[in-house]
Amino acid sequence: MTISRRRVLRGTLAGAAVTVPLPFLDCFLNGNGDALAATGEALPVVFGTWFQPLGLNPGRWIPDTTGPNFENKVELKPYDRFRDRMNLISGVRYFLDGRPNETHITGPQIAMSGEIPVASTSAPSIDNLIADVIGTRTRFRSIEVTLDGTRRSVSTRAGAPSATPAEPSPAALYARIFGPEFKDPNAAEFTPDAGALARKSVLSAVSDVRRNFAGGLGAADKARLDEYFTSLRQVEQQLDIELQKPAPLPACTRAGSPDEKSVGALVSEVESNSQLFASLLTHAVACGQTRVFNVLVGYGTSALRRAGSNETWHGWTHEEPIDDKLGYQPNVTWFIEWANRTCAAFLGQLAAAKEGPGTVFDRMVVLWQTDHGIARSHTMDNLPVMTFGNAGGRLRTGLHISAPGDPAARVGLTVQQALGVPVSSWGALSNATARTITEIVA
Amino acid sequence: MKLVSAFVLGVMIAAPVQAAEAVRRLSADQYRNIIHDVFGASIELGGKLAPDLRLEGLSAIGAARVSITAQDMEQYDAMARSIAAQVVNEKNRRQMVGCAPASPSAPDDACTGAFLTKAGALLFRRPLTAAEKDAHVAAARAATVATGDFHRGLSFALAAMLSSPQFLFRETAATPYAKAARLSFFLWDAGPDLVLLEAAGRGELDTPKGLARQVDRMMASPRIEAGVRAFFSDNFAFDGAAVPKETSLFPKFSTRVAADAEEQTLKTVVDLLLTQKGDYRDLFTTRKTFLTPDLAAIYRVPVASDVPNGAPETWTAFEFPEGDQRMGILTQVAFTAFHSPPGRGSPTLRGKALREMVLCQKVPAPPADVKFNLVNDTSNPLYKTARKRLAAHRENPVCAGCHKIVDPLGLALENFDGAGEYRTQENGETIDTTGELDGVAFHDAAGLAKAVRDNPATPACVVNRLASYALGRVPTASEGEWVRVLGKDFAAHGYRFPDLMRAIAVSDKLNGAN
Numbered sequence: 001m002t003i004s005r006r007r008v009l010r011g012t013l014a015g016a017a018v019t020v021p022l023p024f025l026d027c028f029l030n031g032n033g034d035a036l037a038a039t040g041e042a043l044p045v046v047f048g049t050w051f052q053p054l055g056l057n058p059g060r061w062i063p064d065t066t067g068p069n070f071e072n073k074v075e076l077k078p079y080d081r082f083r084d085r086m087n088l089i090s091g092v093r094y095f096l097d098g099r100p101n102e103t104h105i106t107g108p109q110i111a112m113s114g115e116i117p118v119a120s121t122s123a124p125s126i127d128n129l130i131a132d133v134i135g136t137r138t139r140f141r142s143i144e145v146t147l148d149g150t151r152r153s154v155s156t157r158a159g160a161p162s163a164t165p166a167e168p169s170p171a172a173l174y175a176r177i178f179g180p181e182f183k184d185p186n187a188a189e190f191t192p193d194a195g196a197l198a199r200k201s202v203l204s205a206v207s208d209v210r211r212n213f214a215g216g217l218g219a220a221d222k223a224r225l226d227e228y229f230t231s232l233r234q235v236e237q238q239l240d241i242e243l244q245k246p247a248p249l250p251a252c253t254r255a256g257s258p259d260e261k262s263v264g265a266l267v268s269e270v271e272s273n274s275q276l277f278a279s280l281l282t283h284a285v286a287c288g289q290t291r292v293f294n295v296l297v298g299y300g301t302s303a304l305r306r307a308g309s310n311e312t313w314h315g316w317t318h319e320e321p322i323d324d325k326l327g328y329q330p331n332v333t334w335f336i337e338w339a340n341r342t343c344a345a346f347l348g349q350l351a352a353a354k355e356g357p358g359t360v361f362d363r364m365v366v367l368w369q370t371d372h373g374i375a376r377s378h379t380m381d382n383l384p385v386m387t388f389g390n391a392g393g394r395l396r397t398g399l400h401i402s403a404p405g406d407p408a409a410r411v412g413l414t415v416q417q418a419l420g421v422p423v424s425s426w427g428a429l430s431n432a433t434a435r436t437i438t439e440i441v442a
Numbered sequence: 443m444k445l446v447s448a449f450v451l452g453v454m455i456a457a458p459v460q461a462a463e464a465v466r467r468l469s470a471d472q473y474r475n476i477i478h479d480v481f482g483a484s485i486e487l488g489g490k491l492a493p494d495l496r497l498e499g500l501s502a503i504g505a506a507r508v509s510i511t512a513q514d515m516e517q518y519d520a521m522a523r524s525i526a527a528q529v530v531n532e533k534n535r536r537q538m539v540g541c542a543p544a545s546p547s548a549p550d551d552a553c554t555g556a557f558l559t560k561a562g563a564l565l566f567r568r569p570l571t572a573a574e575k576d577a578h579v580a581a582a583r584a585a586t587v588a589t590g591d592f593h594r595g596l597s598f599a600l601a602a603m604l605s606s607p608q609f610l611f612r613e614t615a616a617t618p619y620a621k622a623a624r625l626s627f628f629l630w631d632a633g634p635d636l637v638l639l640e641a642a643g644r645g646e647l648d649t650p651k652g653l654a655r656q657v658d659r660m661m662a663s664p665r666i667e668a669g670v671r672a673f674f675s676d677n678f679a680f681d682g683a684a685v686p687k688e689t690s691l692f693p694k695f696s697t698r699v700a701a702d703a704e705e706q707t708l709k710t711v712v713d714l715l716l717t718q719k720g721d722y723r724d725l726f727t728t729r730k731t732f733l734t735p736d737l738a739a740i741y742r743v744p745v746a747s748d749v750p751n752g753a754p755e756t757w758t759a760f761e762f763p764e765g766d767q768r769m770g771i772l773t774q775v776a777f778t779a780f781h782s783p784p785g786r787g788s789p790t791l792r793g794k795a796l797r798e799m800v801l802c803q804k805v806p807a808p809p810a811d812v813k814f815n816l817v818n819d820t821s822n823p824l825y826k827t828a829r830k831r832l833a834a835h836r837e838n839p840v841c842a843g844c845h846k847i848v849d850p851l852g853l854a855l856e857n858f859d860g861a862g863e864y865r866t867q868e869n870g871e872t873i874d875t876t877g878e879l880d881g882v883a884f885h886d887a888a889g890l891a892k893a894v895r896d897n898p899a900t901p902a903c904v905v906n907r908l909a910s911y912a913l914g915r916v917p918t919a920s921e922g923e924w925v926r927v928l929g930k931d932f933a934a935h936g937y938r939f940p941d942l943m944r945a946i947a948v949s950d951k952l953n954g955a956n
Contacts, residue, residue: 119861141512157511162495162504164511176516195594199523199937200587202598205581209574210606213465215614220467224509228607231515264686303784308690310785 012017042392043355045419046285048293048347051154052339053109053300054317054375057328058385062090063400070400075336078344079386082351084398087387088442089411091404092378095430103378104300104314108154110380114409114427122163123428124368126412126434131292133421137239139233140290145173145277147342148298149264155294159223162413166296170258170276177284178255185288189321196242203236246288251355253333255283265303265312267338276340278349279429285360286353295346300371304335310442316374320374329376343368347388365391367415385411387440394418395438407433414440464506466914471672472785474612475632480528480564481538488524491517498916499798499905500676506914510610522604526597535593543592549583554596558582561562561600566608567626567633568619569643578603592726605689608740618642625657628912629947630665631672657947661940667712670939673911674711677904678776679801680704688785692861694739695779702734702861703775709757710771715939722904722937726770726800727896728764740775740863741768767857768865770891772796775862782860789852796851800894802903806844826869829853842846850877854890901937905929912946 044226056075063070070088072080094110095255102324109116112125135141144153144166153166167173183190215224258276262269277295286322298304305312311319313335320329349360367388373379385408390397395418404411409427414436416423425434444679453693468949470491477485491514510518529538536542539557543550546903562570565878571577578599603609613620614629619634626634634642638656646652660666675681687695690790709732714720720728734757738745745758763770771777782788797803825831836842854877859865866873875886879893892899893943905928910916917925928949932942946952 098809144513160509160511162508165513194589195598198588198595198598199601201584201588202602204604205584206577206599206602209571209577210608212573213572213611213613214568214605214617215463215465215620217465217614220507221614224465224507225607225611227509227511228515228610231510231512232605234512235515235519304687305688305784308688310688310691311782315783315785352468395513 015200017278032140043363044291045134045391045394046291046293046360046364047127047134047391047415047419048281048364049112049127050153050295050297050343050366050368051111052297052343052368052370053104053302053304053372054313054332054335055370055372055379056336057333058374058382060328060333061384062402063088066400066402068398075333075340078337078341079347079388081314082347082388084260085351085389087395087397088400089385089387089437089438090382090400092381092383092385092408092410094383094408097374099376101380104371108299108369109156110427110431111369111371111408111412113156114407114412114431116374116431117156120393122160124158124160125154125156127155127292127294128157129416129423130419134419135290135292136237137241138288138290139238140177140284141237141324142292142294143167143173143177143281143284143290144294144296145281146296146298147270147274147277148302148304149269149297150298150302152296152299153294154296154299157227160227166294168263168273169260170273170280171260172224173277173280174255174257177280177289178257179240179327182254182287182289184254185244185249185252185303190245192243196239200236200239200243200308202258203232203239248285249288250351251360252287253283255280255286265298265305267304267335268304270304271342271345274346275349278346281422282350282360283352285364286355289337297342300375314375322376332375350389361389363392364389365395365415365418367412381405383408387411387415390442391415391418396442399439401437403437406435407431409433410435410437418442464914465614466505466612467501467510468610469501469505469614469631469672469943471502472627472631472633473674475630475668476565477525479632479635480561481525481534482868484534485525485528487521489572491521494681496679498910499802501681502911502914503675503916514629516603517612518605519601522601523597525604526600527594529600530593530597536707537595539593540860547586547590548592549586549595550592551579551583553592554582554599555579557596558599558603562603564633564636565603565808566606566613567623568613568617568639574608616954618645618647621647622656624912624952625660625947628945628952629657629660629669630663631668631897632665637747650948653953654948659946660947661944666940666943667716669943670712670716671708674708675704677907679799680708680776685780685782687779687861691785692859692863694736694863695861696736699736699740699775700779702737703779705757706732706734706737707771707774707776710774716907719938719940722932722939722942723895723900724770725893726772726900728770729764729766729768731760731774732757733760734758737775740861767887769888770895772855772891772894773858773887774801777862778855778858779860779862785860787828787856787858787860789832789849789856790845792854792855793850793852795849796894797848800903801897801899802906803847803899805848808841808844826871827873828856828868829874851879851890854879854884855887857887901932902929904939905932905942908942909946909951912952917951921951 061073061075063073072083094107099116104118113123115123117123131142144155144164146153146166146168149167149168151168152163155164157164219227235239261272263273281293299316303312316329316331320331322328323330347366350364351359353360366388368388370384373382387395407427409431410433413433416426417436418441425432427433445516473491474487492500495508497504497507528534539555541556543553555575559570559575563745581602582596585598586592587597612623619642622634622638626632630834639649639655641652707850710724710728714725714728717723733741733745735745743760745760767773778792781791794805797805825834832845836845854875856873856875857864857866877884880895880897884890884893906925907927909928928942928945931945935941
């Protein structure tokens with residue numbers, strides 16, 4: 001469906017009895033719905049992360065050739081249909097620099113923020129660095145989901161002592177995005193919500209007295225209060241967005257309300273919820289609600305398991321003998337292949353969601369990372385990192401790049417630069433790098 | 443305590459500056475308790491707050507490190523609006539707001555001011571400053587104008603209080619009100635009531651006698667039970683997130699059983715420590731407990747239910763007979779099943795939990811390249827029991843160091859499977875439950891229970907934990923003498939837990955110099 005600019009203006013005028021500023025004209029889409037009309041710029045870019053625990057099996061994923069036209073080995077076969085729209089960077093490393101390897105925790109920390117936190121205070125993770133640039137004009141700066149029923153993401157804010165909470169339930173995420181506060185950008189009329197106007201004036205009336213927090217605050221407490229006020233500004237920003245007539249987005253339709261399904265660590269629950277999340281996130285992106293999302297399959301020690309089995313994926317990595325004939329742990333391998341199939345199905349939904357002449361996936365890049373090279377021995381080298389999607393032409397795709405021993409942060413740095421983050425190096429100590437993966441820079 | 447009309451508070455009184463206290467975020471339970479205290483238990487909170495951060499074994503310590511992320515803020519904001527809307531709805535407004543506006547569609551600063559002053563003092567745990575009152579009245583006025591509805595406007599101003607830092611974090615200013623808040627969060631897991639705030643306003647908490655009078659009043663209140671439960675829930679890491687069990691292996695275990703199991707242990711604690719005023723150490727050997735029919739199925743004892751299907755379970759007091767291996771909270775489902783993975787029991791996890799939660803000892807994390815091939819393969823014919831599997835594992839010297847500290851304790855509980863059900867054999871072989879704790883040998887779970895009860899680390903640990911819980915941090919080296927004296931007095935008076943709470947509540951470590 002396309003919407004002419006004339007029709008949009010007419011719709012807006014019909015609702016013009018209300019005193020809200022009209023949106024900037026440069027938010028209006030062109031006739032094809034694939035670019036902004038005033039400037040001809042492409043639709044905004046979207047960044048996602050997919051974090052999957054417990055690595056891959058050596059010998060079963062690194063393609064025999066580098067460069068274009070590589071052939072996925074068995075564990076990455078599920079991604080065959082994305083072969084020309086993905087990059088595989090093999091052999092990279094997380095550096096410990098003499099710090100203890102807190103298994104399944106240190107890996108996500110380095111992967112997401114390029115460094116190991118000092119004490120329990122973290123550096124901002126890559127999704128936050130990118131959201132600072134591309135996530136400031138959407139209702140949700142970013143959306144975090146987990147697939148294993150837990151509530152912890154791998155996303156961290158600067159200085160925060162723990163990971164950002166994540167949503168395990170598709171039904172709850174639906175309510176958060178498409179509940180009563182959702183404004184359909186394609187609605188003919190726009191009436192700003194009186195409640196939102198009232199809330200905005202309330203926030204402004206109390207903003208000064210909120211600053212008078214009684215107590216002699218140390219530096220750490222000041223930082224914590226500062227984070228509160230940063231978070232509050234995001235609520236205010238959501239209100240501002242609710243009060244503006246949204247730019248029409250022809251591909252936007254309200255997602256269907258998902259049935260309340262069971263949320264948990266059984267693979268059947270994860271598969272089903274991952275599909276529901278894919279649909280919700282697709283609609284959220286198409287409707288301009290967010291431009292950043294994080295999907296966590298589960299931390300390494302998560303309870304992911306098959307029904308009827310007494311052991312978790314994590315448990316198998318420790319206890320299962322390597323099969324002499326196969327040369328790998330069969331149950332662990334089942335989970336690895338299952339997780340990659342689940343990821344491919346998730347990406348498949350994004351790539352099937354029509355938007356203009358293409359799909360929502362065309363303006364995305366999804367960064368795939370894991371915690372260990374070989375889960376069984378918790379190695380931090382010979383790691384895979386993948387990117388899916390070309391971010392609206394900002395990345396070249398279809399390449400296998402071998403970067404043995406290089407910091408994994410090279411990939412994150414490349415993606416940040418491609419998405420417009422003004423940064424020339426990323427990471428700390430040995431994980432720091434100023435070298436992008438030039439082959440994939442468009 | 444509902445809002446009452448008489449509310450007289452004194453002026454803010456400056457107190458001597460005390461040692462730096464970190465700002466603590468309200469826990470989810472404290473948030474709920476305050477809302478229910480101020481507006482009544484009929485208010486539904488809706489929404490879920492982010493899980494607490496556990497540091498040094500306590501989320502009370504983590505609370506002094508966490509902040510409020512954007513996602514948390516969104517949740518707090520939505521909950522605040524939902525709560526405020528219930529407070530002013532047609533059903534509740536007469537009782538909860540307490541005054542009616544001159545017009546239902548226009549601002550009324552007098553009614554607004556009266557309500558927000560009362561509610562604000564309980565929510566901020568001190569009288570509002572003049573600027574705070576003016577700002578919130580102005581907020582209500584603006585919101586009423588925007589919505590054309592007095593009560594809706596008022597609800598937005600109340601919601602603003604509920605999402606303000608003065609409510610969500612505990613202020614640390616050296617005032618009698620901050621002192622009152624420390625007492626009430628410690629003893630009741632909730633904010634101060636009007637009586638305590640008024641006592642603070644009159645300066646009573648600044649004299650040892652006045653402080654003792656308030657502490658004794660709070661200790662005598664039934665709300666002390668919430669305080670005791672909050673501490674033990676925190677110390678035992680009861681956060682409603684017990685490990686799910688594989689249902690094909692443990693069909694009797696469910697999320698309801700997990701919730702009942704937590705409640706069973708808390709009921710045992712409250713009964714022994716508060717109702718019976720018993721010896722803290724007897725928690726590890728008591729045969730008295732409480733069961734629901736679902737739990738009784740796991741314990742294999744007869745407890746009948748006469749409630750209709752689907753109705754809430756009833757609790758029945760139950761005493762295990764002399765000679766039974768069920769003795770004390772370590773043999774309860776909330777210990778044995780919660781410290782086991784989904785499909786089996788784990789001597790290592792149970793031993794580690796016992797060392798850390800009950801004896802306050804630190805167990806190092808396993809090395810990064812640990813291989814558990816032998817440990818968890820329950821089908822290996824060479825190693826039919828966990829003891830044999832762990833013995834094989836301990837042949838690796840890197841692993842032996844820690845396992846020899848934790849395994850002997852956990853192995854004594856091997857008669858309880860992954861869901862806490864009693865068994866004598868594993869894979870057809872009789873389970874050997876012998877072991878020793880700090881030189882005291884035992885043969886079974888009951889022997890372990892007695893050894894834990896009589897170990898000097900057991901009462902010393904709870905003293906240290908309770909002090910940390912009250913302070914929101916581990917006591918400093920300079921507070922070591924205070925903790926030692928607390929422990930000595932605890933022992934001298936028969937290890938009565940309420941006495942220990944009282945001693946901490948009246949101490950100058952919690953209250954600053956008196």
